[in-house]
Amino acid sequence: MRVRFQADANLDARILRGLKRRQPEIDFRGAEEARLIGLSDPEVLRIAAESNRVLVSHDQRTMPGHLAAFVASRNSPGVIIVSQETSLGVAIEELLLIWAVSQAEEWRNRLVWVPL
Numbered sequence: 001m002r003v004r005f006q007a008d009a010n011l012d013a014r015i016l017r018g019l020k021r022r023q024p025e026i027d028f029r030g031a032e033e034a035r036l037i038g039l040s041d042p043e044v045l046r047i048a049a050e051s052n053r054v055l056v057s058h059d060q061r062t063m064p065g066h067l068a069a070f071v072a073s074r075n076s077p078g079v080i081i082v083s084q085e086t087s088l089g090v091a092i093e094e095l096l097l098i099w100a101v102s103q104a105e106e107w108r109n110r111l112v113w114v115p116l
Contacts, residue, residue, distance in 0.1 A: 001104045004077075005029070005095070006053035008044050008063075009037050015056075015082065018092040019099075026099055029053060041066040045076060054078045054107050056095065064111055071109045078107030082114045090115055 005028040007016050019026050031037055034051070036044050041062055048055040049070075057063050060081045067079050080098070082091045094114045098107075 002027070003099050003102060003104045003107060004051075004053045005080075005099070006034060006036075006048040006051065006055050007031050008055055008057040008059065009039075010058050011056055011082065012058065012088070012091075014088055015091050015095070018088060019095055022092060023096055023099070026096070027053075028056075042070065045070045045079075049074065049076050052077050052104065054080060054104070056080045056082060058082055058084050060084075060113070067111050076109050077104060078110045078112070080107075080112050080114055086115055 007030050009031040016028055016030055019028055034047060036047060045055065045066060054077045063079060063081060067076060070076055091114055094116055
């Protein structure tokens with residue numbers, strides 16, 4: 001199955017728009033659409049897991065620890081942290097590459113940083 005993405009509330013919305021512009025068929029749900037605004041990281045991880053979506057975030061400070069605690073008791077579709085220093089173009093290209101050449105199962109319980 002192809003990777004489906006979930007943006008958290010702090011992900012730059014231009015990344016989501018740029019990906020959808022480049023590849024309209026990509027399944028990338030925004031934070032507002034999933035009603036994630038104001039929720040805690042554990043709740044965001046739970047919602048992403050329930051919808052089988054890899055979470056995409058800029059939150060490299062707290063999300064890795066919350067993911068480690070989360071996968072101690074259940075599975076996660078995975079988390080991708082996009083560094084704040086990464087240009088929009090690089091972030092879009094790398095997420096597009098992940099979507100195009102990998103399967104959702106490859107990301108289960110993994111934490112990766114973009115750029116790769």
